[in-house]
Amino acid sequence: MLLEGGGFDLDPALQDRYRGEVVGRPYYSLEATRLHYFGGTTGHWGGFCAPLDPVDFSSRSWVPGSGWPFAPETLEPWYTEAATLLELQPGGWAPSDAEETNAPLLPVSSDALGHKLWRFSPPTRFGSRYRNDVVRHHHIQLLTHAPVVSLRTTADGTALDHLVVRQPGGHTVRIRAQHFVLACSTLQNVRLLLSSNDHLPAGVGNAFDQVGRGFMEHLEMPVGTLALMRPQDMQRYAYDWGVTRERVELQLPVEVQRRYGLLNASFSLDPATAGSALVSTFDREPPDVLEAYRQDTRSGMTSELRAAALAERRAHDVNTVRRSPFFTVMTRQEQAPNAASRVTLSNDRDAWGVPRARLDWQLTALDLHSMREGTRALGRALGAAGVARLQLVDWLAADAPAWPERVSGGWHDMGGTRMHADPRKGVVDADCRVHGMANLWLAGAGVFPAGGAANPTLSIVALALRLANHLSATM
Amino acid sequence: MGPILQRMRDRATLALTRRALLIQLATLVVQGSCAPLPESTAEWQPHDLLRTFGREQVVAFGRSWLSRSPQSRRRLVSRLRSNGPDVTQQVAADFGRGRVHLIDGWMLSETELLQCALVALHGAAGAP
Numbered sequence: 001m002l003l004e005g006g007g008f009d010l011d012p013a014l015q016d017r018y019r020g021e022v023v024g025r026p027y028y029s030l031e032a033t034r035l036h037y038f039g040g041t042t043g044h045w046g047g048f049c050a051p052l053d054p055v056d057f058s059s060r061s062w063v064p065g066s067g068w069p070f071a072p073e074t075l076e077p078w079y080t081e082a083a084t085l086l087e088l089q090p091g092g093w094a095p096s097d098a099e100e101t102n103a104p105l106l107p108v109s110s111d112a113l114g115h116k117l118w119r120f121s122p123p124t125r126f127g128s129r130y131r132n133d134v135v136r137h138h139h140i141q142l143l144t145h146a147p148v149v150s151l152r153t154t155a156d157g158t159a160l161d162h163l164v165v166r167q168p169g170g171h172t173v174r175i176r177a178q179h180f181v182l183a184c185s186t187l188q189n190v191r192l193l194l195s196s197n198d199h200l201p202a203g204v205g206n207a208f209d210q211v212g213r214g215f216m217e218h219l220e221m222p223v224g225t226l227a228l229m230r231p232q233d234m235q236r237y238a239y240d241w242g243v244t245r246e247r248v249e250l251q252l253p254v255e256v257q258r259r260y261g262l263l264n265a266s267f268s269l270d271p272a273t274a275g276s277a278l279v280s281t282f283d284r285e286p287p288d289v290l291e292a293y294r295q296d297t298r299s300g301m302t303s304e305l306r307a308a309a310l311a312e313r314r315a316h317d318v319n320t321v322r323r324s325p326f327f328t329v330m331t332r333q334e335q336a337p338n339a340a341s342r343v344t345l346s347n348d349r350d351a352w353g354v355p356r357a358r359l360d361w362q363l364t365a366l367d368l369h370s371m372r373e374g375t376r377a378l379g380r381a382l383g384a385a386g387v388a389r390l391q392l393v394d395w396l397a398a399d400a401p402a403w404p405e406r407v408s409g410g411w412h413d414m415g416g417t418r419m420h421a422d423p424r425k426g427v428v429d430a431d432c433r434v435h436g437m438a439n440l441w442l443a444g445a446g447v448f449p450a451g452g453a454a455n456p457t458l459s460i461v462a463l464a465l466r467l468a469n470h471l472s473a474t475m
Numbered sequence: 476m477g478p479i480l481q482r483m484r485d486r487a488t489l490a491l492t493r494r495a496l497l498i499q500l501a502t503l504v505v506q507g508s509c510a511p512l513p514e515s516t517a518e519w520q521p522h523d524l525l526r527t528f529g530r531e532q533v534v535a536f537g538r539s540w541l542s543r544s545p546q547s548r549r550r551l552v553s554r555l556r557s558n559g560p561d562v563t564q565q566v567a568a569d570f571g572r573g574r575v576h577l578i579d580g581w582m583l584s585e586t587e588l589l590q591c592a593l594v595a596l597h598g599a600a601g602a603p
Binding site: 228229230325376383385386389390392393394397 | 568581
């Protein structure tokens, strides 16, 4: 049985359930970042895909709390299957595995700087792409407009007994099952676990005060301007919205990360528009713009939009670069695991009587150090290779380390229900089962113990497929 | 020619040669301290930066560097020379070893800032 809190399209009254408080660093409106309807947030995602890097799974001495409870190979087969569901170009994930490899990569020393391959989904809108598959599936019973408002445990608090569903009309239904999977998004999973406290006063899975802790984002920031020293074909670095299927970005090798004590990050290069200011994703993609984008692309990309995107596709050849050798450098950096960055419950309640989420997003000194020193390491590597010079944005060039007023993220809510073998350090085990609960599993980026430098969707889908396989073998 | 006359001629030649040598040495010293150095505009040109940023920006880099670290043309050339003949290699080594400075946010190597400073000094003197 699949319970969907929303319907097949957005309903403002239902979407309002996702509204919440932001009490830490400035963050997007919580009701704008996630979509409460069939297909969820794939309704407005951008399609950026890459698997987590092997270093993301390792326990790094310079990143407290890092490490996944399994090796990267564990997810590999599921990444392949997830890539198919997300309609990506097939193939491995080394830059040499790209379909188009005719254009050269920047000639940098591999000891100092590497490349990371990204692939782009059309983007697949799960709500439209897989609706019929789900509705017609013999083994799936889909209930829409069935928001879960509470998890009820057995009296001893070691298993879920049933879910409480309160339909928009006020009708309440109890759903019993042998196995339960919560896949309501990072914040909403936390909210349900914490607010379901009939037999467990601290909430479900929260015996060690771990639920809600370790909220993470990807720090997506413009960090500087790059000037190429020689004209070069930049086709493989280019990204044109709705058109590009693969591109490469720059990445500091693990040894460099270790030497300078850096978090993982990926640097993209986009042709700079002369005279334009570098803007954060906060400013470039406010919720109303995103909503307009979602409306326009609700069934993938319409042929009209794709034609427009093709028409606007920019040249990235040698001649273009000769005319303007300047590129904007954007970083997508992982956030250090941080117990103080957390989701708790607000005193305010939604129309269903459920406490709203309260987000206290916090960064650490390691996040800032990585942004400053990682960008400088990039500039040194490019300079040593004779490839380019890098101009840092003002706040990174300043003598005193300090964040700018706005630190922007990628709309990637991660953590809060971290995966860890030790129940004192995480909420779910390596199989995504909630510690202390015999029959409750979590899906979504909330279980990520470390977020890496890759956008989360591919890993979310891979983990969901792995969980489905696990449950199928268990049941 | 008698042996006495021959000795007198030899002495005069030696004296002339010594004088010429002194004059030549003096000329070299004068040239070294005051005369323009052709290699400062040719041999030490930061070709990559000039191609990418243009002369105006390179002069601005140079002036900014000179304001932080005032140096004579002679000193700049001396420092560039002491680094060895291959400037490109030296710039790469600077970046590799962290001898990098921020000028208007641009990460530039110490060697290329010396080059930019030379260009700035020539610009100030009206030289090409």
